[in-house]
Amino acid sequence: MLPLGTQRVNEKGHLEIGGCDTVELAEKFGTPLYVLDERAVRERCREYRGALETRYPRKVKVYYAGKAFLTLAMCRLAAQEGLGLDVTSAGELHTALQADFPPEDIALHGNFKSEEEMRLGIESRVGRIVVDSRIELEQLAALAAEYRRTVPVLLRLNPGIKAGGHEFIETGHIDSKFGLSISTGQALQTVQRALELPHLDLRGVHCHIGSQILATEPFGRTAEVVMEFLAEIRRETEAVLTELNLGGGLGIRYTPADDPPSVEEYAEVIVTRLLRAAERHNFPLPTLMVEPGRSIVGEAGITLYTIGVIKEVPGVRTYVAVDGGMSDNPRPALYKARYEVFLANRAAEEPTQVVTVSGKHCETDTLFEEVVLAPPQVGDLLAVQSTGAYHYSMASNYNRFCRPAVVLVREGQAEVIVERETWEDLLAHDALPTWLRD
Ligand code: LLP
Numbered sequence: 001m002l003p004l005g006t007q008r009v010n011e012k013g014h015l016e017i018g019g020c021d022t023v024e025l026a027e028k029f030g031t032p033l034y035v036l037d038e039r040a041v042r043e044r045c046r047e048y049r050g051a052l053e054t055r056y057p058r059k060v061k062v063y064y065a066g067k068a069f070l071t072l073a074m075c076r077l078a079a080q081e082g083l084g085l086d087v088t089s090a091g092e093l094h095t096a097l098q099a100d101f102p103p104e105d106i107a108l109h110g111n112f113k114s115e116e117e118m119r120l121g122i123e124s125r126v127g128r129i130v131v132d133s134r135i136e137l138e139q140l141a142a143l144a145a146e147y148r149r150t151v152p153v154l155l156r157l158n159p160g161i162k163a164g165g166h167e168f169i170e171t172g173h174i175d176s177k178f179g180l181s182i183s184t185g186q187a188l189q190t191v192q193r194a195l196e197l198p199h200l201d202l203r204g205v206h207c208h209i210g211s212q213i214l215a216t217e218p219f220g221r222t223a224e225v226v227m228e229f230l231a232e233i234r235r236e237t238e239a240v241l242t243e244l245n246l247g248g249g250l251g252i253r254y255t256p257a258d259d260p261p262s263v264e265e266y267a268e269v270i271v272t273r274l275l276r277a278a279e280r281h282n283f284p285l286p287t288l289m290v291e292p293g294r295s296i297v298g299e300a301g302i303t304l305y306t307i308g309v310i311k312e313v314p315g316v317r318t319y320v321a322v323d324g325g326m327s328d329n330p331r332p333a334l335y336k337a338r339y340e341v342f343l344a345n346r347a348a349e350e351p352t353q354v355v356t357v358s359g360k361h362c363e364t365d366t367l368f369e370e371v372v373l374a375p376p377q378v379g380d381l382l383a384v385q386s387t388g389a390y391h392y393s394m395a396s397n398y399n400r401f402c403r404p405a406v407v408l409v410r411e412g413q414a415e416v417i418v419e420r421e422t423w424e425d426l427l428a429h430d431a432l433p434t435w436l437r438d
Pocket residue numbers: 065067068086109169208210211212247248249250291292293294295331335389390394
């Protein structure tokens with residue numbers, strides 16, 4: 001197993017996380033269960049701030065990308081660690097505001113912001129609105145005028161960079177719905193238009209090239225391309241923009257085969273390339289912003305399942321079914337994602353048997369294909385590594401499953417931060433039309 005964060009195997013041979021025995025967590029809170037290691041989250045926040053703040057001689061702001069995992073408790077952790085927050089919908093923004101997240105530290109994203117979302121952003125005085133299209137620019141300017149406010153904005157660029165990750169989560173290449181392309185001239189035209197609009201205060205530019213990127217070069221190249229673009233803006237418009245947001249995207253370890261760069265290596269590359277490019281263009285260093293999501297919470301989370309059925313298809317494979325599936329983890333189906341799994345109640349035992357773990361949905365919902373476990377038995381507890389990001393946040397109620405609880409652990413304490421859904425929750429929004437009531 002890959003022991004991540006505070007994980008260890010205790011004297012009983014059980015996986016422990018945040019000082020809590022996972023077998024006890026499963027008994028107390030039930031399964032499937034998402035467990036989040038508070039110390040691991042805080043350490044990653046500090047690593048990001050430390051790595052960038054010590055290297056970059058101007059202001060740095062790390063925004064946590066809430067799409068990875070957002071709840072009231074997570075907002076509090078990010079705020080306590082001095083991070084800003086990237087939100088991408090009215091729902092995420094509402095969550096942040098309910099957690100008393102400082103609005104000035106929130107950046108509002110989205111390639112199609114509804115009027116409601118833009119209004120909520122303006123009314124709550126979020127720190128930055130990241131404009132993604134020409135249409136949005138005009139709409140936002142009109143709304144800002146209506147409120148008689150000047151709204152601080154960044155413009156999302158498409159830097160034309162293809163970077164790793166699954167093709168569904170690549171975002172920075174030319175054929176993408178996100179941002180405005182530098183190479184087609186649309187980005188510059190939109191900058192020129194933004195500078196004309198009195199109610200928008202164009203502070204800088206933003207880009208995000210993709211997710212689960214396992215190399216540093218694409219980030220370094222992006223830093224250069226975007227810095228060159230700031231110099232081009234100055235040449236063409238005389239405006240010297242002062243903020244540069246490089247988005248998120250740093251990959252994590254899902255299996256021992258993944259070897260992501262450390263946060264230090266990532267910071268070293270982007271800062272070095274940025275400083276060099278700024279010097280080359282004689283451009284004053286902008287505030288540097290980044291938006292990691294997965295690399296803040298991903299490795300801090302595990303999922304616990306109970307094994308319920310073991311079925312051997314002779315000569316083919318052994319299927320092990322767990323009490324969850326694509327409703328709590330759609331990533332294998334969506335991205336062919338692979339994971340490190342092991343028996344949490346027998347974590348010290350040698351893994352010797354190849355099995356395929358499936359969920360319990362009415363689908364061929366293979367979760368973990370051909371993984372090696374200690375010979376599993378019904379009732380064993382299966383732990384899945386690196387499920388802190390894009391698991392709870394992407395969970396659904398398919399087949400009317402109740403979404404699992406999320407428990408935060410630290411120093412032997414475990415508390416629920418999201419309650420397990422109930423059958424009442426499942427029916428809470430159902431309604432019967434009058435003609436079907438008797
Ligand atoms: N900033 C922007 C504008 C983004 O679109 C994203 C992720 C991030 C930051 C954070 O990226 P990260 O550091 O987490 O890679 N559901 C997919 C991932 C989608 C990522 C979307 N955008 C998955 O499960 O792999």
